[in-house]
Amino acid sequence: MQDIQTAPKTSKTGLKQKNGSLQMKETIAGILFVGPMLIGVTVLTIIPILATFMLSLADWNFIAGFKDIRWVGFDNFERLFQDDAFLKSLKNNAYFLLTVPIYLAVSMFLAIIIDKQVYMKSYFKVAYFMPYISSIVAVAIVWQVLFHPSAGPVNQLLLSLGIDNPPKWIADPKYALPSLMMISVWVSIGFNMIVYIAGLQSIPRDLYEAADIDGANAWNKFKSITFPQLSSTSFFLLVTGIISTFKVFDLIAILTKGGPISSTSMIVWYLYDTAFVNLKIGYASSMAVVLFACVMLITLLQWIGQKKWVNY
Amino acid sequence: MTVKNIERIRRGVITVLMFAVSVMFLLPFIWMLSASFKIEADVFTYPIQWIPTKWHIIENYKEVWVGKFPFYKYYWNTVKVTVLTTATSACVSALAAYGFSKINFAASKYLFLIVLATYMIPHQAILVPQFILYRSIGFFDSHLGLIFLSSFSVLGTFMLRQFFMGVHNEYMESAKIDGAGHWRIFWKIAFPLVRPAVATYAILRFIWTWNDYQNPLIFLRTDNLYTIQLAMQKFTTINGEFYSLIMAAAVSAILPLLLVFIVGQKSVIEGIALGGVKG
Numbered sequence: 001m002q003d004i005q006t007a008p009k010t011s012k013t014g015l016k017q018k019n020g021s022l023q024m025k026e027t028i029a030g031i032l033f034v035g036p037m038l039i040g041v042t043v044l045t046i047i048p049i050l051a052t053f054m055l056s057l058a059d060w061n062f063i064a065g066f067k068d069i070r071w072v073g074f075d076n077f078e079r080l081f082q083d084d085a086f087l088k089s090l091k092n093n094a095y096f097l098l099t100v101p102i103y104l105a106v107s108m109f110l111a112i113i114i115d116k117q118v119y120m121k122s123y124f125k126v127a128y129f130m131p132y133i134s135s136i137v138a139v140a141i142v143w144q145v146l147f148h149p150s151a152g153p154v155n156q157l158l159l160s161l162g163i164d165n166p167p168k169w170i171a172d173p174k175y176a177l178p179s180l181m182m183i184s185v186w187v188s189i190g191f192n193m194i195v196y197i198a199g200l201q202s203i204p205r206d207l208y209e210a211a212d213i214d215g216a217n218a219w220n221k222f223k224s225i226t227f228p229q230l231s232s233t234s235f236f237l238l239v240t241g242i243i244s245t246f247k248v249f250d251l252i253a254i255l256t257k258g259g260p261i262s263s264t265s266m267i268v269w270y271l272y273d274t275a276f277v278n279l280k281i282g283y284a285s286s287m288a289v290v291l292f293a294c295v296m297l298i299t300l301l302q303w304i305g306q307k308k309w310v311n312y
Numbered sequence: 313m314t315v316k317n318i319e320r321i322r323r324g325v326i327t328v329l330m331f332a333v334s335v336m337f338l339l340p341f342i343w344m345l346s347a348s349f350k351i352e353a354d355v356f357t358y359p360i361q362w363i364p365t366k367w368h369i370i371e372n373y374k375e376v377w378v379g380k381f382p383f384y385k386y387y388w389n390t391v392k393v394t395v396l397t398t399a400t401s402a403c404v405s406a407l408a409a410y411g412f413s414k415i416n417f418a419a420s421k422y423l424f425l426i427v428l429a430t431y432m433i434p435h436q437a438i439l440v441p442q443f444i445l446y447r448s449i450g451f452f453d454s455h456l457g458l459i460f461l462s463s464f465s466v467l468g469t470f471m472l473r474q475f476f477m478g479v480h481n482e483y484m485e486s487a488k489i490d491g492a493g494h495w496r497i498f499w500k501i502a503f504p505l506v507r508p509a510v511a512t513y514a515i516l517r518f519i520w521t522w523n524d525y526q527n528p529l530i531f532l533r534t535d536n537l538y539t540i541q542l543a544m545q546k547f548t549t550i551n552g553e554f555y556s557l558i559m560a561a562a563v564s565a566i567l568p569l570l571l572v573f574i575v576g577q578k579s580v581i582e583g584i585a586l587g588g589v590k591g
Contacts, residue, residue, distance in 0.1 A: 026417050029494040033411025034423060036404045040464025045430045048441035055440065062444070110330075118327040125581060126574070127334040130341060133573045133580075135523045137541045138562035141548055142344045145555055148356075153343065156358040186337070191584065198585030247434055250525045254545060268436045275440050276530060288437040295434050 052292070055285035062279045076286035086287065088262055089270040092177060096248060096266065099181045100241035103188045104234060110189065111196035112226060125197070129190035136187070140254040143183050144170065170255055173263040180251050180264055192237050199233035200226070232306075239302045243295055267291055341566075348372055348560035355555045372560040381550055383564060385536070386543035389455070393539055394521045397459045402514045405468030406506070410498050412469070413476040414484065424473075431466040439530060446531060453533045461527055462520075468513050471583075475509040476502060512583035515576040522569055540565050 056077070059070040080086050114124045131139060146154050147169035158166035167175040207225050216224070249268045252258060258265035258273065265273075267287060275284035335342075342362065347355050349372070350364040377383045412424045442461070443452070451457030479502055487497050503510070525541040532538060538546065544565055551557050573580060 023417075026415055030411050030415040030417035030420055033415060033494065033498075034408045034420075037408035037411075037427065037464055037469055038423060040404065040460070041427055041430050041466070043445075044442060044461065044464060045433060045438060046426075048438035048445065049430075049433050051441035051444075052437055113326065113330060117323060118330050119323060120327065122577070124330060124334060126577065127338055129573075129581075130338060130570075133519055133523075133569050134341070134566045135525075135541055135544070135562075135569065137523075137525055137544045138344075138565045139340070141544065141558060141562055142340045145347075145558070146340060146343065151356040153356075153358070153360055156356075156360075160358070186340075189337075194581055194584050243434075247436060249436065253525070253529065271436060272439075272530075276443070281440055281444075284440055288440065291434055292437040295437075296432065299432050 049292070052285050052288045055282055056289045058282040058285075060280075060282045062281050072282070076283050077289075079283070080286050080290065085262060085265065086267075086270060089265045089267045092264065092266045093246060093248075095177060096181060096184070096245045097242060099184050099188070100238060100245060103185045103192055104237055104241065106185070107189050107192035107237075108196050108230065108234070111193045111200060112222070114193070115197050115200045125194065128193050131187045132190040136250045137254055139187065140183070140251055143179075144255055147179060170264075171260060173260045176256055176260060176264045180248075180255065183251060183255075184248070188241070192241070195237060196230065196233060199230050203229045235302075235306065239298060242298055246291060246294055344559045344562055347556055348563045350556050352554055352556045355559075368556065372556050373564070375557055376547075376560045376564060381543070381547055383540070383543065383547075383561065386538050386540045387564075389537060390522060390540040393455050393458055394518055396455075397462050397521045398514050398517045400459060400463040401465050401468055401517050402510055404463055405465050405472050405513065406503065406510055407498070408469045409472035409476050410494075410502055413473045414479070414481075414497075414502060415494060427466055427469065431470070435526075443530060452531060453537065455537060458527060458531055458539075461531065462517075462524070465517065468517065471513055472506060472509055475506040479505050508579065511576070512579040515572060515580050516583055518572060519569055519580070 057071055057073055059072045059075070060068065110124075110128065114121060114128075118124060146152050149155060149168040149171050152169075154169070155166040169179045170176045203226065207229070208221060211221050211225060247268055248266055249272065252264055252266060252269045253272070256264040258269050268291065271284050271287040271291065274280050274287065343360070346360075346362050346364065349367055349369050350361070351366050351368045354361060354364060354366060408427075412420060412427075446452040446457050451460065483501050483505075484497050487501055492500070523541065524539070525545075528539045528542045532542065535546075544561055547561050548558050
C-alpha cells in the first residue's frame with residue numbers, strides 16, 4: 001500500500017471539485033485499510049455460511065465429488081429430528097447448560113472475596129486463571145489420568161476413604177457427562193471470576209458507605225447492592241456461557257470421543273463425527289444450521305433481554 | 313484490640329482459607345508437575361508422593377524433547393504458526409479498526425455492521441465449507457492455511473476500533489494539514505497511541521492460537537506439520553502407559569503460556585475484563 005496524499009491546493013472556484021476528489025481519496029483509503037479484513041471475512045466466513053445453508057439441502061459424500069451431489073430439500077432436517085443419536089446429543093447439550101449457573105455462582109463468590117477480603121490479590125487472580133490459559137489438551141490429559149478407574153488418584157482417595165465401588169468416571173456411561181461438566185466448571189471459573197472482579201470494581205463505593213451508615217450486614221449488602229449492581233455482568237456472562245456450551249468440542253474429542261455408548265456426544269461432536277469421519281457432508285451441514293439457529297436465537301434473546309431485565 | 317487490628321486478623325484468616333482453596337484448585341497442575349519428575353513406577357503410588365523420592369527429571373524431559381517422538385519439532389511448528397498468526401491478525405485488525413473509525417467513507421458503517429454480524433456465526437457451523445474450500449485451493453494440510461484461518465479476527469477489529477475511537481481527531485487533523493496521508497498518520501500517530509491495546513489483543517491471540525486444538529485437528533494431516541496440541545494427543549496414544557512422560561509433555565506444552573501470561577498478566581486480565589472477550 002502506498003501513501004495516500006490529500007489533494008493539492010486548488011483555486012476557490014474548484015472547491016466543489018476539490019471536495020469531490022478528497023472524498024474519493026478518503027473512500028479509496030478506507031477501502032484499502034479495511035480491505036484485507038473484508039476479503040478474509042468474505043472468503044472464510046460469509047461464503048462458507050451460505051454454503052452451509054446450501055449443503056444442508058443436499059445429500060453428498062465428499063469423496064464422490066461435486067457431480068454426485070443430490071438435492072433433497074428438507075429431508076436432512078426431517079431425518080435429523082428422528083435421529084436418536086442427534087436427539088441424544090441435543091439432550092446432552094441441555095444437561096451441559098447446568099454448568100453455567102454453577103460456575104457463575106462460584107466465580108461470583110470467589111470474586112467478591114478476592115476483590116475486598118484478601119491479601120495477595122494478584123496471586124489469587126493468577127491461580128484461578130491457570131486452567132483458562134493452560135492448553136485444554138494438557139488439562140484434559142491430566143484429568144484423564146486423575147480419573148483413571150483403577151490407578152487414578154481420585155479413586156485411590158475414594159477407596160482409602162472406604163468407598164468400595166467408586167465410579168469409573170469418564171469410562172462409565174452414567175458418570176462420563178458429569179465428569180466432563182466438572183472439568184468444564186473448573187476451567188471456566190477463572191475467566192468468569194476476572195470479569196466479575198472488573199464488574200465489582202465499577203460499583204460506586206458510596207453505595208456501600210450509605211449501607212454501612214444504615215447498619216446493613218454483609219448479606220443485606222450483597223442482596224441489595226452487589227448482586228443487582230452485577231446484573232449486567234451476570235447477564236453478559238450467562239449469555240456467553242450458554243453460547244459456549246453449544247460449542248463444547250475439545251474435551252469430548254480428547255477424553256471420550258462421544259462415548260461410552262454415546263453418553264457424552266454433543267451437537268458439535270456429532271457434527272464433526274458425521275462430517276469428517278463418516279463424510280456425510282449434507283447431513284452434517286443440516287446440524288450446522290441447527291447449531292447456527294440455536295446461537296442466533298440466544299443472541300436475539302440477549303438483545304431483547306438486555307433492555308428488559310438488566311438493572312443499570 | 314483496635315478495630316483496625318481485628319480487620320487485619322480477619323483479612324489474614326480469609327487469605328489463609330482462600331489460599332487453601334486455591335491450592336485445591338491447582339492440585340491437578342501440582343500433580344502433573346510432580347508426576348513429570350518421577351520414575352514411571354512411582355507415578356501412581358498411594359498416598360501420593362508430592363515430592364518424588366527418586367528424581368527422574370532430566371531423563372523424562374530428554375525423552376520427550378529429543379526422543380522417539382521429538383517435541384522440539386512440534387514446538388517449532390507451534391511457535392511458527394502462533395507468532396505468524398498473532399502478527400498477521402494484529403496487523404489486519406489494526407488496519408481495519410483504523411479504517412472503520414478514522415476514515416470517513418460512504419459504506420463504512422454498513423461494512424462494519426456486516427463484519428460485526430459475522431461474529432455471531434459459531435465457527436463449527438462453517439467448518440465443513442471451509443474444509444472443502446481449503447481442499448480445493450490447496451490450503452489444506454499447510455501452515456499457511458492454518459495461519460489464514462485465524463488471521464481475520466472480528467473480535468480484534470472490534471476491540472481495537474474502540475481504542476482508535478478514543479484517539480482525538482485533532483492529532484490527525486494537524487498531521488493532515490502537514491500533508492500526511494492516512495498510511496503515514498496510521499503508522500506515525502494512531503498506531504503508537506493504541507499500542508498497549510494492540511499488545512493486549514496480541515497476547516490473547518497468542519494464547520488462543522497456542523491452545524487451539526480444533527483447527528489443527530481438522531486442517532492438518534501430516535505428522536510433520538503437527539502443532540503441539542495435536543502432538544500431545546498423538547504422544548499420549550503412543551506412550552499410553554508412560555504417564556511420567558505424558559506429564560512431562562503436558563508441562564512443556566503449558567510452560568510457554570505460563571511465561572507469556574506472567575509477563576503480560578496485567579494486559580491479559582485488563583483485556584479480558586474490558587470486553588469480557590472470549591475465544
